[in-house]
Amino acid sequence: MPCKHLAATGCGIYADRPNVCREFLCGWRLFDDMGDDWRPDLSGVMALRWSPAELPAAWKTTPYGVHLLVTGxxxxxxxxxxxxxxxxxxxxxxxxxLSAASPYIVLNDHMPAGADKAMVKQRLAELYPLLHAARFGQGLWTRIRFLYRLQIDRGYQKYLGKSVP
Ligand code: SF4
Structure with missing residues (x-):
């Protein structure tokens, strides 16, 4: 949701903005492999860089994580x-x-590491509607139902991954 200090030309309290705003760095500025078209107001996606300390236990050994918050x-x-x-x-x-004003999911849990673009497209087409339906502001039971379905999908994909030699 928009900040209450957001004015027509940007931050309305820029000189006095809180520390969390001073320290925040948008992933679009941090990731070299995101071009100009990834600017959040153009792409409809806000990217965040997660440090190893912020990552879930299963990913602690990776150098960083990428959180894509979809607004578009x-x-x-x-x-x-x-x-x-x-x-x-x-x-x-x-x-x-990946999140959409919702709890996040780890896309790596929902498809194999070597997924090509066609598979990524297919899985995103299946997963995004579930994630969107689970967004905050929905009725609690609606949200729980779709989060549960995402958990089932995650478990099923892990099962498929285990069955591959
Ligand atoms: S910089 Fe911070 S206080 Fe200013 S508009 Fe953005 S979120 Fe709000």
Missing amino acids: GEAAVMGPAFIDYVARTMARGIPVF
Whole structure:
């Protein structure tokens, strides 16, 4: 949701903005492999860099994680740049977290590390509607139902992964 201090030309209290705003660095500025079209107001995606200390236990040994917060709806997720970025990042063994004003999911848990762009596109088309339905502000039971389905999907994908020699 927009900050209450957001004015027409930017931050309305810029000189006195809180520390959390002073220290925040948008992933678009941090990641070399995100071009100009990844600027959040253009892409509909806010990228965050997670340090190892912030990562879930299963990912502590990776150098960083990428959290993609979708504000631009399904169109932002299904764009070729988004799909390409997810496929390339996962292929490098980097965890990719996805949220849509909702709890996040770890995309790596929902598809194999070597997923090509076609598979990433297909899985995003399946997962994003569930994630979007689980967004904050929904009725509690609606949210729980879709989060549960995402957990089932995660377990099923892990099962599939184990069955591959
Ligand atoms: S910099 Fe901070 S206080 Fe200013 S508009 Fe952005 S979020 Fe709000």
